[in-house]
Amino acid sequence: MTIWIPDLTEYAGPRYKALATAIALGIDAGELIAQQKLPPQRQLADALGVTLGTVTRGYAEAERRGLVSARVGSGTYVNEKGAKVRDEFLIPDPREGFIDLTVSLPVRLGQQALLAETLGELQHDPDTLAHMLEYHPDGGFEHHRQVIAKWISYGNFASPPDSITLCNGGQHAIQLALIAACRPGDTILAEGLAYPGLKSIARQLSLKVIPIPMDEQGILLDSIADLCRQYNPRLIYCTPTQHNPTNVQMTLQRRRQLISVANECQLLIIEDDVSASLVQNRPEPLASMAPERVFYISSCSKGLAGGLRVGFLVSPQAYRDRAASALRASCWMAPPLMVEIACRWIQQGAATQLLAKQREALQVRFALVSDIFRSLDFSARADSFFVWLVLPEHWRASAFVKAAEEKKVLITAAESFAVGNYPAPQAVRICISAAKDLASLEEGLRMIQQLALSEVDEKIETF
Template identity: 40%
Template sequence: MTILKMGISKNDSRAIYKQVADQLSVQIEEGLLKPNEKLPTHRALADKLQVTVGTITRAYAEAERRGLVEARVGSGTYVVDKKKVYWEFQHSTAEQIKICNFGYNMPPSVGQSDKVKKAMQVLSESSIPLNEFLAYQKPEGIESHRKIVAQWLQDHGRKIDPDRLLFTSGVQHGIQMVFDAFTDVGDTILTEKLTYPGLFSLSRRKKLNLRGVEMDEEGIIPKSLDAACQHYQPRFLYVIPTLQNPTTSTMSALRRQEIISICEKYNVLIIEDDVNGLLPDNLPEPLVNLDPERVLHLGSFSKYFAPGLRVGYIQSPHALHSRLKMTLKDHSWMLSPLLSGLICELICSKNLDWILDKIRHEVAQRAQIALNILQRCVLKYQHGGFHIWLSLPDTWRLSDFIHAAEQRGVVVKSAENFTLPAGTVTPAIRVSIGCPSNRKQMMQGLTILKELLKLNTPCDFAL
């Protein structure tokens, strides 16, 4: 550990903590302090500079805010390794400057990487030769993998047949397969009025005609769906029955039945996006259980484990299965057997269920804290969900709010992202509480949002 060469000047107009932070910055820049080098304790540096410990705490916090150093729990403060940061964050440069990212709808970290490490070790030492995983397989993948995943889904209340299951690279890819296999330019797809943005880019590529259906607290309103089916004669209805993105709405058993009946009446196929289906307890049955010959059921392990694995699945009605399989072959031949093998190992070792429980627990804790901080705000949240749908007061313009939050290092998603191309934008934001690295960061971010919401006019937000 270096005891830094530093000095404080009383004649300097900058606050003392800023002088310290600036000097840290210079020494890092000049290479006097190396990546991963441990800084003196707050007390040691305070004694050396003859300032209070609080001043050094503030200086280190300022340096951390600038991305120069990082506090490691129980260990001390270290110079950031920029190379490491580059690899961690190369897909989002904005991440490097933010206090809190609420942008991605993803599960919190609860030990997934350790379980993946273990699973990879088991796979590499398994008696099944790895060569099998490195060879071309049939598009539907290894039969034992499909059986394991189908059984796991059945154990979690989904009527899934291993012979009709296909692995995908996530739900997003599953939707793309369906569109590629079964739609033509100009076909109409009905969906909730606000919905998952991935749908927009996919339908744009295929020149599909997306039409939004009115929603209430339970999602799509049956009467509006009936009218839209009559009017547009759609090819598909795409729907997120559980913890809808972004509105959080979840359909009751009755609503699910009503949606199925209307689609039956107009002979419309349903794309059921069940990506959040296992997050809440005691839910009504998924649509696929009610009408397996009408529903294309899509899910993934993005929310139950981690999105980076890119393992998803799709089950289609019998009549559509072989065409869908050929589409998978056209796209990528098959999902890498290494990935389906990894998921199967996580399932068989019970580590997937263990992580899912941990995720549910962590999200419940975070939700409680978040709702407490945001009390008296107008918002929607459903048990088990990773996100809050937060309405803005009419003192705020949506784009101003997003900008003000970003300026303060907080990233949220604007309602605009979820609005169909011709739709009216609701003044609301999606706040994903699974995304921040830890609860402390989440609380900091929410406090900033809360403070912003309280401002009377956007002009007050100047930093």
């Protein structure tokens, strides 16, 4: 039987993308039909004169575009036309009977009791309630911004209340910073593996994102000057304190070096620090080293509760008005009632207690991971929501995620975090905080561990 071999010389750009495009065009031209099995990867690699890795990435890219689906132990098949394209950033409805470890959220610690208490207090405070029904001035009520300014201050980092824009969570803060700093068509730099929400906003704002390689101390600085010459980027987006998805923490020295590179290259920085409140003894924020250059992002979502939708953007002086306009244009203001609830939790000490309980709960989950994954290659922290599991050599991340799904455990492949053409490692992110209780976390982790170590020939995808 003849196999389908595209002519990649017709397409420019990275070979794996060319292969995905050839698959798309092959489907359009009727050369590939629904349910047809694509050629075995090794065979196609030999026929095209490319590496096996290129074909693996090409198939994964085609899968990301919704063109094909990999089936565990069987191969990769052409989808029916119009099959849904998966958006890694969407959170699907909960799936009955599944252990969902895909979303990075705080452990559920009965925050609703605290909310009930605060709503009870507010019920007897008609003046505050009336105030909460007013329109905010730009960036939020002065009192709220004072409380938040104190709450996010850390070491030498103290942001004046008028530098803060109160908004609807960290995601919204990133959006406001990008709108304030960039114009459609601009280029930005980001860690090679980055929070998918950044990629999603950049797409919607027509910004091009170029990946910067990383090591275990954060962004590698050597390449930045070259990338600046080549792409003339506006800014760098990074998550120095608890990198999502790898758990890497940028060292103080690397932070200082990053600031000097940003100064030399005239780059702004977006410092995404949404999880920092959970991390004790963390290095100084970039924003305190160069407040005129750094947009600082923080949020109540990770330490307190995601549904509060309260986030904070600290902007450099020159960009404050633009951030305020972006807020007005997107939603006018963060709901004052939600900010009031967050501020009461902060002022009454409940937020600090919640953070302490959150750390304790994460510590217990971390101990469980360390025990169950002891023979695997993983990166975890006692104060992090997720584990980064580097898969044994015989596994491809997308196949592993599918195999886990078949066993009713949901996790995320590294590919979902890869920026541009950054080569995603064969690794997965497992959100240990998302499991509803310790028993289901243990069940999910044991299943993942067994799958990772299971026999090679069950799932190798290079038939």
